[in-house]
Amino acid sequence: MLLEVAGVSKNFPGVRALDGVSFTLQPGEVHALVGENGAGKSTLIKVLTGVYQPDGGELRYQGEPARFATPLDAQRAGISTIYQEVNLVPLMSVAHNLFLGREPRNRFGLLDEARMVHEATEVLAGYGVRADVRHRLGTLALGAQQMVALARAVMVDAKVVVMDEPTSSLEPREVETLFGVIRDLHARGIGIVYVSHRLDELYKICDAVTILRDGKLVHTGTMAGLERRKLVSLMIGREFGEDFTSFTETPESVLTGEPVLRVTGLTSRPRLRDITFEVRPGEVVGLGGLLGAGRSETIKAIGGAYPVDSGTIEVDGVTLTRPSTVRAVRAGVATQPEDRKAEGIVAGLSVRDNIALAILPRMTRFGLVSDKKIDAVVATYMSRLRIKAASPDQLVGDLSGGNQQKVLLARLLATGPKVLLLDEPTRGIDVGAKAEVQALIDELAAEGLGVVLVSSDAEELVEGADRVVVLRDGVVVGVLTGDQVTTEDLMATIAEAAE
Incomplete structure (x- = not known):
């Protein structure tokens, strides 16, 4: 056993983030760690890497009890983490970032710049990064920066590498390079904890999977032994076959009205590709899919807070040229962000x-x-x-x-506004307030507003939306209408799109 988490719990004021979670990682194993937002994945990673100390349970590393007081302690022991957001120094050179804290020295104890540049160039070539390593890291594309972070994590004699959504900023070519690196690490006996919401990635490279929901362990086992539909239902907390149907009926006036919002071919590389849908006055259109599918990015792109490479956005028949937050607001688009504390109030x-x-x-x-x-x-x-x-x-x-x-x-x-974009409007609020917000959304739609609704709660999305546009990896993979707007059909579309 390379790494073992035994009955670990972690509490924060008013929240039990982890509740008796157990997890094991074998040498050379690629182990998927999955779950929806708030499931406890990030907290578990921070416990593994010394950011948090567990309130209960035990960590065992290479067969011995372990307690990492700081992330540096974990790294020295051989546990490295690659975060979704690159945590290197953009103003320093690529080579200095790669060797930060362990720069090669000559016999006089001075920095051997020429050797560092030569070795950095050779190492990064193996990761598909061909750039002048003397230039600042910030001049590289985000995908290349991610590869530098990966190379650095592996170079510190890591025995365990934790990858948190490593492909979120990568182009398809870079993803294949990453998978090649993962296969090499696998062959060398290095254990990998792989966090991702992209099902095709999980089934392509992972040997085992652990699923968390609401801070609790709901499943662990081999990847090959778990059907995609079952994986999705375990993450969301709803079994296929449960009869959850839409309680919202689309009025006849909505079906015949002119769209108040029309999105055509919306593309923002590498997150979104050819997103197309429309919303009529009085209609609630849901954006469905797992976390990382591109739902929030779509909301931000329409609201002018995310760059658009191509495609058109029309509000009440008027094209929104060079989208920006100011132009979107003036056109009648109002956006409620996912994180109300950081981006809203x-x-x-x-x-x-x-x-x-x-x-x-x-x-x-x-x-x-x-x-x-x-x-x-x-x-x-x-x-x-x-x-x-x-x-x-x-x-x-x-x-x-x-x-x-x-x-x-x-x-x-x-x-x-003419169009209301709502990203997780009921996240983090109690049941009573949630019902009030949901009723308010229905009232606003009834008054003629066009509403785009994003929710990770499948039941909430189904009950609140007239239609559901399903996304995966930034692409529309299905549209549910009428009797198709059910939790079962939503999960089936998400799962089948990854097959």
Whole structure:
């Protein structure tokens, strides 16, 4: 046994992130670690690599009990991690990044620059990176930077390599190079923990799989012995055959109305390719798929926060040229991001100020802000969305998660949008608040707004959407309409698209 996690638990204030999780890694094994957002994958990786200390259970490494106080301790023991976001130094040269902390020295103890450049060039050539290693790392494409991070992780005499979504920034050619490196590591007896939501990758290179859900272990075993549909159902928490049907019926007026949003051939390399769908007034269109399928990227591209290489976006019949967040808002597109705390609300400002942020230009005359107009708008939306706060002056950071979400929605609605893009609108809020937000979305659609809904909760997506556009690896792989909008059909489409 190379690495073993035995009944590990990890608690944070109010959250049990890991609950008695067990996991084993054999020498030379490529072991997939999968689960939806919040399943506990990242927490488990951080326990393995010394970022967090477990509150219960035990780690065993090469047959002996292990406790890594810091990530450096884990790395010195032979456990290296490659994160989805490249964590190197972009302003330093490629060669210096590769040898950071272990630079070759000459007999006088001085840095041997020529040797370092020569060795870096040879090493990276084996990873498909052919560039002048004397140039700054930041000048390389993101995929090449990822390969540098991989090479560095392997070069430190690693016995275990943890790869967290390593192909998320890679082009197809680079992915094949990565798989070649993984096969080489496998042959050398190095154990690999592979985190990915791309099912075809898992079945192509992984020997075993461990599935987490809500911080608990739900399955571990060989990859070959697990059908794709079963894997998806274990991740999501719904069995095929369970009768979850859509409770939303598409009104006849929606079927005949002109699209308020038309997306055609939307491409943003390497994340999105030829995304095409449309939304009519009063219609809720869901974007389905596993985490990493391209749902959030699609939302951001339409909202102007993600670069677009080709394709067109039309809002109410008008083409959105050179998409940007400002142009999208002016055209009538309002976007609620997935991470409301990092990208949405301003926790240190009041409820009033948060709601008013997007409409300040309209509340200004001759450079002076009209407090009376702002107060009227804030009062209207606090009442309509039933925002529970001591007063409009209460800090948003002091509100519950559900009320924070409502404040963010109030800000978006105050702009008078034609299209509402919602990315995980009920994530991290309690059951009661979740029901209120879902009812609010239905009300907004009934009033004629076009809504695009992203949710990792299959049941929520099915119940809330009139149609579901299913994505995988940044490509549309199916569209569910009418009686097809069921949890079973959604999971089947996701699973079958990977076969």
